[in-house]
Amino acid sequence: MKTYSQIVVHDGNKNLIDILDISVLSTFTGNPIHVHAEGLRGTGKTTIIRAYKSILPFIERIKGCEFNCDPRAPHCPAHKNLNMEEIDKLGVEKIRMPFVEISASAKKGTVVGSIDLEKLTSKDDPRAALLLGTIPKANRGILFIDEINRIADISPEIADILLDVMGTKPGRIQIEEVGLPTVEIPVNVTVWAASNPDEEPGPLEDVRKQLSDRFDFVVYVDKPHGAEVVKSILEGKIKDNGLSEIFKKNLYIESRKRIEKFQIPEEIKDALALCYVNFNLESIRGLESVINGLKMLSALYDRDVNPKDVTFLARYALKHRTSEKNVFEIIKFIENTLTMNRIKRDEAEVAYFQKNKADESEKINKKIAGNNKSIIFDRFKFLRWPFLSKKYKTMGSNNNPADVEIKAPPQKAKKIDEINEQELIKTEEELK
Numbered sequence: 001m002k003t004y005s006q007i008v009v010h011d012g013n014k015n016l017i018d019i020l021d022i023s024v025l026s027t028f029t030g031n032p033i034h035v036h037a038e039g040l041r042g043t044g045k046t047t048i049i050r051a052y053k054s055i056l057p058f059i060e061r062i063k064g065c066e067f068n069c070d071p072r073a074p075h076c077p078a079h080k081n082l083n084m085e086e087i088d089k090l091g092v093e094k095i096r097m098p099f100v101e102i103s104a105s106a107k108k109g110t111v112v113g114s115i116d117l118e119k120l121t122s123k124d125d126p127r128a129a130l131l132l133g134t135i136p137k138a139n140r141g142i143l144f145i146d147e148i149n150r151i152a153d154i155s156p157e158i159a160d161i162l163l164d165v166m167g168t169k170p171g172r173i174q175i176e177e178v179g180l181p182t183v184e185i186p187v188n189v190t191v192w193a194a195s196n197p198d199e200e201p202g203p204l205e206d207v208r209k210q211l212s213d214r215f216d217f218v219v220y221v222d223k224p225h226g227a228e229v230v231k232s233i234l235e236g237k238i239k240d241n242g243l244s245e246i247f248k249k250n251l252y253i254e255s256r257k258r259i260e261k262f263q264i265p266e267e268i269k270d271a272l273a274l275c276y277v278n279f280n281l282e283s284i285r286g287l288e289s290v291i292n293g294l295k296m297l298s299a300l301y302d303r304d305v306n307p308k309d310v311t312f313l314a315r316y317a318l319k320h321r322t323s324e325k326n327v328f329e330i331i332k333f334i335e336n337t338l339t340m341n342r343i344k345r346d347e348a349e350v351a352y353f354q355k356n357k358a359d360e361s362e363k364i365n366k367k368i369a370g371n372n373k374s375i376i377f378d379r380f381k382f383l384r385w386p387f388l389s390k391k392y393k394t395m396g397s398n399n400n401p402a403d404v405e406i407k408a409p410p411q412k413a414k415k416i417d418e419i420n421e422q423e424l425i426k427t428e429e430e431l432k
């Protein structure tokens with residue numbers, strides 16, 4: 001089995017790694033995001049999924065609890081009624097986030113669990129106990145199912161269990177035993193699945209549509225295309241692939257701390273709501289998946305989400321929920337709506353900025369003009385006052401030029417550059 005850092009990242013598998021990171025972080029915050037990796041045999045999808053086992057973060061549980069009870073919210077039959085003090089007494093331990101796998105030949109009893117008949121019939125200490133199945137053991141972690149299309153085809157009862165587990169968050173499982181009351185346990189499990197849609201019995205959405213719809217994201221994994229990448233795989237070259245185990249472990253821990261730091265912009269929520277209305281989507285689940293994925297992306301990359309993030313996630317959230325043509329149209333719609341909004345917003349910002357700038361320069365010009373005007377006006381006050389005086393107005397009404405009273409400065413006219421400034425500055429008194 002390859003370790004995480006031995007995986008060679010290329011165009012064909014990069015998107016699966018990005019989506020799995022989103023899912024791990026979301027599981028770590030207590031909200032499962034289910035992922036289905038589709039692809040031909042040999043594309044390495046199961047290798048990548050299994051390699052994640054070694055980089056999963058640690059979670060806290062009540063010491064020894066097989067159901068992985070969260071000390072702050074215990075749910076198993078043994079711990080659900082305990083108070084904080086009693087839990088403290090039992091102690092708390094750290095375990096790696098569970099990663100368990102069920103195979104195509106799995107049986108219902110081993111998957112959900114059963115009543116422990118041995119304990120029930122014990123002569124010394126007879127008591128009802130549960131023999132835990134794979135799913136409750138995966139609580140607060142990952143449940144991996146390879147060849148999910150085959151399981152859905154040959155074991156419809158396992159598919160029914162998965163529907164219950166993935167139907168709500170948290171999901172639930174029922175443990176039934178003939179002649180005994182049914183036990184129901186809540187489980188918070190993230191399901192990762194893999195399948196080859198080209199092999200029998202075909203794509204999961206054709207085998208069991210309802211189960212296919214339970215996956216938040218379906219990612220198509222492809223073969224590497226470049227010869228360089230193939231060469232690196234052959235050489236087992238692992239340098240510079242960006243997949244450092246320590247880096248990833250820390251990334252989930254750091255990202256969880258900033259999960260509330262970013263909000264999904266209203267315009268993105270509006271665009272997604274319009275998709276639902278305009279494109280006749282069957283359920284709202286796909287859009288919820290996009291929103292949840294966006295929250296994780298902003299925390300993982302420590303930045304606000306952008307239109308590209310939305311189309312990236314919408315592609316995988318809708319692939320199995322509507323026709324290929326519709327997905328194409330929706331992506332185009334999201335791009336146009338968000339880009340248009342962006343352009344409009346940018347234009348509005350530019351216009352606002354330019355207007356402000358214009359207002360500002362107008363103010364400055366006015367100020368300069370005002371200042372200049374006042375300087376000029378003050379200096380030539382003696383020249384202009386007759387035109388503004390009441391006398392001038394009366395003069396204006398006199399039609400006979402001979403009767404016009406001549407008012408002129410005492411000096412002879414001079415060129416402006418010949419005038420000494422001192423001569424120009426007059427006080428009110430001097431002008432009277």
Ligand SMILES: [Zn+2]
Pocket residue numbers: 062065066067068069074075076077078079080
């Ligand atoms: Zn417990």
